[in-house]
């Protein structure tokens with residue numbers, strides 16, 4: 012399939028950036044130039060986008076892949092992301108795109124060079140899921156949900172002979188170095204062996220979908236450093252009145268401006284029982300945290316209920332004769348304000364709204380609410396924290412556990428909403444798969460006697476701290 016014209020700009024040289032490409036290049040060279048790929052057994056733990064994508068790559072390279080997931084089915088967080096339309100990636104230029112991962116994420120940048128936004132889009136097309144670019148530049152499948160994509164993906168994995176085992180929780184490794192699993196229903200334990208292992212266990216947000224971060228103790232016991240979790244892309248708590256909570260929780264706020272400190276962010280949000288959530292709220296998260304850390308507790312955010320109109324335009328519209336209309340009707344008819352926004356005005360200004368058009372217009376443009384705190388990990392879109400990036404090498408292999416690779420949100424990177432989370436999860440899944448392939452290939456040499464590829468078991472055995480290198 013060719014690259015669709017609408018995405019061509021994303022791969023044009025103008026949008027290229029000069030960043031360190033060592034990782035992607037190294038992996039490509041390793042895979043291309045290594046001794047013949049000898050089919051090996053690879054164990055993947057975690058059936059989210061990162062694990063599933065690693066499985067797809069490994070199977071396509073001829074490896075025997077088993078993926079184990081603790082939940083009764085794979086891809087639960089992906090399906091949940093689909094409820095919001097499944098923002099797969101973003102159409103902005105690559106330089107801006109990579110900038111969203113912050114300064115600490117060189118490894119992530121390298122992985123995304125190995126699997127770029129346009130490639131994710133084409134991958135979705137290849138699975139029969141056409142995409143479109145929303146007005147914000149975000150990329151969604153036309154179906155606006157994840158289930159058709161996941162269904163097609165699982166069919167592809169089945170055709171590639173990927174074995175998917177569900178309902179088994181990874182517990183770590185036994186004394187012999189075999190991966191240890193527990194059946195979630197019967198609690199019976201069993202071990203699995205493999206030539207390499209990829210852990211793609213996710214972060215710690217929305218734990219009821221499967222990623223509960225419980226793996227952190229297992230890796231900590233092996234000396235792997237991690238940054239503590241905290242909720243990222245999380246809603247904020249605001250002390251609503253009982254009326255606001257009961258009547259408007261779950262109501263969307265379209266075209267909202269939110270300001271914390273200096274710059275205004277535009278987007279959508281939703282009223283929750285405890286405050287506000289949604290893209291434009293997540294966008295001010297870092298500024299709010301900074302304000303709180305600086306001692307401004309509670310910090311506040313200011314809502315602009317009509318970001319498309321100036322105070323002067325609002326004043327003019329509101330000055331139209333109101334007659335016998337209620338204020339809510341007047342606001343609806345004169346400036347198109349929905350009931351939820353009228354309720355927000357009452358939350359801030361009290362029962363009686365100012366009759367003076369300019370005063371009301373000023374309030375509509377600048378409606379401050381104190382923020383009591385952030386929604387916790389239970390409801391955050393993503394979690395910041397996880398395995399410290401200096402624990403992995405360029406192949407996404409844990410330096411202290413040769414043969415064990417990591418991918419996805421379990422690594423310590425963070426990004427805003429906008430498709431950046433899924434893109435990095437896919438890209439690191441591919442990077443870990445290629446890294447594992449390169450590592451496995453480095454264990455293979457061609458016998459001068461027979462000309463055949465031979466697995467250098469001595470070399471594997473010499474990595475005696477490798478928990479997953481036992482081949483049964």
Ligand SMILES: Cc1cc2nc3c(=O)[nH]c(=O)nc-3n(C[C@H](O)[C@H](O)[C@H](O)COP(=O)(O)OP(=O)(O)OC[C@H]3O[C@@H](n4cnc5c(N)ncnc54)[C@H](O)[C@@H]3O)c2cc1C
Nearest residue numbers: 057059060061081092098181213221222419420430432433
């Ligand atoms: C409500 C919501 C909406 C979102 N919307 C978007 C969006 O539109 N765009 C976007 O880019 N991102 C979105 N995200 C974020 C995105 O879904 C995640 O970043 C992505 O799923 C992370 O992929 P992952 O494979 O690393 O981890 P996960 O998807 O969390 O998968 C990890 C898997 O590992 C399994 N697992 C964990 N521990 C064990 C264990 N011990 N044994 C066996 N299995 C285990 C889990 O059950 C889970 O299935 C959203 C997230 C949420 C919660």
